[in-house]
Amino acid sequence: MALDHDEKPSQPLAKFESMLKTDDIYFFDAEDFEDIIHFYLNHGKIALAKKAIKIGLQQHPDSIELKLLNVEVLVFENKLEIAERLLDDLEFLDASNEEIYIQRANIYSKKDNHEAAVSLLNRALDLTDDGFDIHSLLGMEYLFMDNYELAKDNFIKCVDFDPEDYSALYNVIYCFEFLEEYDGAINYLNDYLERNPYCDVAWHQLGKMYFYKKMYPEALAAFDFAIISDDTFIGAYFEKGKVLEKLGRYNEAIENYETTIEMEDPTSHAYLRIGKCHEKLKNDDLAKYYYYHTVHEDPLLDKGWLAITDFYYRKKDFTKASYYINKALNIDGENALYWKKCAKINTALKKFDEADYAFKQSVDLGNYELDTWLYWSDVLIWNKDVHSAIEILLQGQEFYPESAEIQYKMAGFYLMVNESVKGKQRLIKGLKLDFEKKHLFEQEFPQFSDSEWVKNIISNIKKASR
Structure with missing residues (x-):
């Protein structure tokens, strides 16, 4: 069985590392080698794991578990062909070993054949009474396949087995979010918290679900419970600040953002939120102060x-707005909304060529x-x-x-270039789409709206609509 990430096989490990330093040869049980290898793998020390596998197989050449660790x-x-050949040999020796099918599934997953990986993992499940790790792998395979329902079911089984498996818990909520089943996520988390009332992670996730649903008082309570469960939970303070902003409680929001800054190095996102709060409070100088701190902290934000x-x-x-929108565009020139903002600023500056170009960029980007x-x-x-x-x-x-606004504008524009037939057609279409918005045409094109023929068209459409 694999060791926990922080668990140390202290005596065998120390003995093994001493052997490496002195070139002495010590004998270990196969189980000791397994523990040593798992320790190195869990800590990302692949080269040392390979040394332990090599020496372990020299001392225990028939150990299937050591051979599987080698695989x-x-x-x-990514030495998949060699791994597959070794698995063929191992399957011949022990066809009922679930780890063989797990490793074959990992190979198929690396080859993007996730359906085959799922089939093998289900076969592995049939061979074991302890399928916790297999359900986690199945959940990931279903995520690769965009089957969020089955992924969610498997991650839920992981959480049922180990309520402190927060990675699986996050994945469960991710699946609920992707499926836009916010109510389902809320119900699941409330049930989970009935059994684990001091789980700060679950309270935090519940708060986020309430936030998505715009249930701000409930979200605020959830984040408060997350902080009660762990008063150093920076993410909970930050999310609580966002909720307080939505409730218009800007001074309290600022306090929570400032708490995150006190707990760790200042972040640009915290400065940004504080700046927005001060702007809402009409504290313009403070708003500017924090906005400039934001870009000083992270010039690429x-x-x-x-x-x-x-x-x-x-x-x-x-003029200043133009300078700063160009800063944003230098960082993210593929952002359509930034280009639209740039276009509106250039319009206000009467730089119509630049505004035309910016609008084109915005539309080209979607x-x-x-x-x-x-x-x-x-x-x-x-x-x-x-x-x-x-x-x-x-x-x-x-x-x-079906936009009357577009039809009224086109009517006026056609009339401006003396295409009166097309102008009349567009005006009639606009009036039929939304008669009440005729003031848009009258206000933008007074040179045409006072003419008798326009008044006659409006009168006729009005009569026909009665």
């Missing part, structure tokens, strides 16, 4: 630069929000490129065929 190392080193950008954008200091198409078309109008503005709205119409 485990070969699989780890694009969200820090974006926070400074948004701060100056709200203050209508668009931002297809309705207001993106509307703002972009406005930029092109201000740049006196009406035909391009029409082309942009035609693209936007593919995503929003």
